[in-house]
Amino acid sequence: MQYIIAHDLGTSGNKATLYDEQGALVAASTFEYPTHIGQGGVVEQDANSWWNAVIQSTRKLLNDANVRNTDIACVSFSGQMMGCLAVDKEGNPLRPAIIWADMRSEKQADQLRASVPEREFYRIVWHRPISSYTLTKLMWVRDNEPDIYRRMYKTLQAKDFIVQKLTGTFATDYSDASGTNAFDLVGKTWSEEILGAVGIDKEVFPDPYPSTTVIGKVSPEAARLTGLAEGTPVVLGGGDGSCAIVGAGIFGAQKAYAILGSSSWVAFETEAPLDDEQMRYVTWAHLDGSKYQPCGTMQAAGLSISWMKQNLAGYETYAEKELGKNAFDLIEEGAQRAPVGSNSLLYLPYLLGERSPRWDPSAKGCFIGLTSKHSKEDVFRSVYEGIAYNLKTIINAFELKTYLKEITLIGGGARSKLWRQILADVWEKPILVPQYLEEATSMGAAIAGGVGVGIFKDFSIGERLNPAMIRIEPNSSNAQVYRTLYPLFEESYANLKNIFRKLGK
Numbered sequence: 001m002q003y004i005i006a007h008d009l010g011t012s013g014n015k016a017t018l019y020d021e022q023g024a025l026v027a028a029s030t031f032e033y034p035t036h037i038g039q040g041g042v043v044e045q046d047a048n049s050w051w052n053a054v055i056q057s058t059r060k061l062l063n064d065a066n067v068r069n070t071d072i073a074c075v076s077f078s079g080q081m082m083g084c085l086a087v088d089k090e091g092n093p094l095r096p097a098i099i100w101a102d103m104r105s106e107k108q109a110d111q112l113r114a115s116v117p118e119r120e121f122y123r124i125v126w127h128r129p130i131s132s133y134t135l136t137k138l139m140w141v142r143d144n145e146p147d148i149y150r151r152m153y154k155t156l157q158a159k160d161f162i163v164q165k166l167t168g169t170f171a172t173d174y175s176d177a178s179g180t181n182a183f184d185l186v187g188k189t190w191s192e193e194i195l196g197a198v199g200i201d202k203e204v205f206p207d208p209y210p211s212t213t214v215i216g217k218v219s220p221e222a223a224r225l226t227g228l229a230e231g232t233p234v235v236l237g238g239g240d241g242s243c244a245i246v247g248a249g250i251f252g253a254q255k256a257y258a259i260l261g262s263s264s265w266v267a268f269e270t271e272a273p274l275d276d277e278q279m280r281y282v283t284w285a286h287l288d289g290s291k292y293q294p295c296g297t298m299q300a301a302g303l304s305i306s307w308m309k310q311n312l313a314g315y316e317t318y319a320e321k322e323l324g325k326n327a328f329d330l331i332e333e334g335a336q337r338a339p340v341g342s343n344s345l346l347y348l349p350y351l352l353g354e355r356s357p358r359w360d361p362s363a364k365g366c367f368i369g370l371t372s373k374h375s376k377e378d379v380f381r382s383v384y385e386g387i388a389y390n391l392k393t394i395i396n397a398f399e400l401k402t403y404l405k406e407i408t409l410i411g412g413g414a415r416s417k418l419w420r421q422i423l424a425d426v427w428e429k430p431i432l433v434p435q436y437l438e439e440a441t442s443m444g445a446a447i448a449g450g451v452g453v454g455i456f457k458d459f460s461i462g463e464r465l466n467p468a469m470i471r472i473e474p475n476s477s478n479a480q481v482y483r484t485l486y487p488l489f490e491e492s493y494a495n496l497k498n499i500f501r502k503l504g505k
Contacts (some may be wrong), residue, residue, distance in 0.1 A: 041103035076449025077237035079159030169218025175242035260413025264301030280357030296394035298355030347386030480488030
C-alpha cells in the first residue's frame with residue numbers, strides 16, 4: 001500500500017494528514033505555532049516554527065499510523081497564501097514572515113495604484129491592488145528595511161519555504177503565485193509590467209510551476225529531521241484556497257463551494273478568468289494549471305458567531321464553563337426558537353470592514369431594526385441570517401455572469417444544521433455537505449500529490465474521495481420571508497456606507 005502525506009500550513013498551525021492510495025484518510029497530526037500581532041497592522045510568524053511543526057507532525061504521523069517511511073509515495077502541500085518571507089541564498093529567513101493578515105503596507109498600496117491603472121492591473125493579475133497581497137509587503141520591506149531587501153534572494157510563501165527545506169529547490173506553484181499581485185494569471189509568468197512600474201526585480205520571486213510538479217526529493221538532512229525516507233518525491237501542491245475547491249469535490253460547471261470558517265468565501269472553477277467591470281470578485285489559479293477559480297470573500301462569518309458568543313451570550317458561556325455544555329450548541333438552540341427573519345431584525349456582519357463585493361474597509365457591523373420587543377434569540381438568529389445575506393450578495397455578483405446550481409459547504413460551520421438550512425433558504429439553492437469538512441484543504445493537497453506521482457488520473461477524483469453525504473433543499477415558505485428582507489439588507493448597507501466612513505475617521 002502506498003500513502004500520501006499532505007501538509008496544510010494554516011494560520012494557527014500545521015495539520016499533517018496521511019491518505020492511502022484509495023484516497024481514504026488514515027491519520028492526522030497537528031502542531032500549532034504562534035503569531036505576533038503588533039501595532040500598525042503588523043502580523044508576523046517565525047518561518048522556522050513552520051518547519052519545526054512539519055518536522056514534529058511528520059514524525060508523529062508516521063509513528064501513530066505505524067506506516068513505513070518507504071511506503072510514502074510523495075509529500076504534498078497546502079498553505080496560507082499572500083505572505084512575504086525574505087530568505088537568503090541558503091533559504092534562511094532574514095526576518096519574520098509577513099503573513100496574509102498583515103496590513104501595514106497601505107502606503108505601498110497607494111504607490112501601486114498610482115503606478116498602474118487599477119482596471120489594467122486587474123486584467124493582468126485578476127485581483128485588486130490592495131495591501132493584503134505579497135507585492136505591497138515586499139515593497140514595504142524594500143522601503144523600510146533596505147538592508148534586508150539587499151540581502152534577500154527570494155520571497156517565499158509558507159509551503160514554498162518548506163519545499164525548499166525538504167529539497168533545496170526554490171519554487172512556487174501557479175496558485176500561490178496568483179496570490180502575490182505580481183503574477184500574470186493567464187500568461188503564467190511574473191508580470192514585468194507591474195514589477196517594472198514599482199521597481200521590483202522579478203528575480204526575487206521563485207520560478208512558478210504547475211501544482212502537480214514533482215519539484216524534488218527529500219534530502220538526507222531533511223530525512224534525518226522528519227523521519228521521511230531520503231529520496232521521497234516532493235510535490236509542490238498549492239495555496240489553501242485552491243486546494244480547498246479540489247478537496248471539496250467541486251468539478252465541472254455550475255457547482256460552487258463555500259467555506260464557513262472565521263472568514264468565508266464562495267468559489268467555483270472556470271476555463272478562463274471571470275471578468276467583472278466593477279472588479280467585485282477576484283480569480284485565483286486552480287490546481288489544474290489550465291483552469292481558474294473565481295472567488296468572493298467576506299471577512300467576518302464565523303468571527304461574527306464567535307463575537308456573539310463572547311459579548312452577547314452570557315448564560316451560554318456560563319453554561320459552557322460551569323455546566324459542561326457547549327455554548328455554540330446553546331446559541332443555535334436559541335436561534336432556532338426565533339422566527340424566520342428574526343422578527344425583521346437585520347445584522348450587517350462587517351466587523352472587519354468588508355471585501356467582495358463591497359471592498360469597503362470602513363464598513364461596520366450593526367443591527368438594524370432593534371426594538372424592545374426583540375429577544376436574545378432574535379439577535380442570535382439575525383447573526384446567522386446576516387452572514388447568509390452577505391454571502392448571497394457575492395453569489396448574486398457571480399450570477400450576473402454564470403449560474404450556480406448548487407453549493408457545497410466545508411469548514412467547521414458546515415456542521416451547524418441551523419446555519420445550513422438558513423443558507424439554503426436565503427440562497428434558494430440546494431446545499432451539499434461532503435464527508436470531510438475540515439480536511440478538504442489537505443485532501444486537495446493530497447490529490448495534487450497523487451496526480452503528480454501518477455496515483456490519480458486527474459482532479460475529478462475529488463468528487464469520489466469526498467462525496468456529498470447530506471443534501472439540504474430550500475424551504476419555500478422560509479425563502480419567501482428572506483426574499484422580502486434581503487433587499488432591505490442591501491439598502492441598509494447602501495444608506496449607512498457614508499456614515500461608516502465618517503465613523504472611521
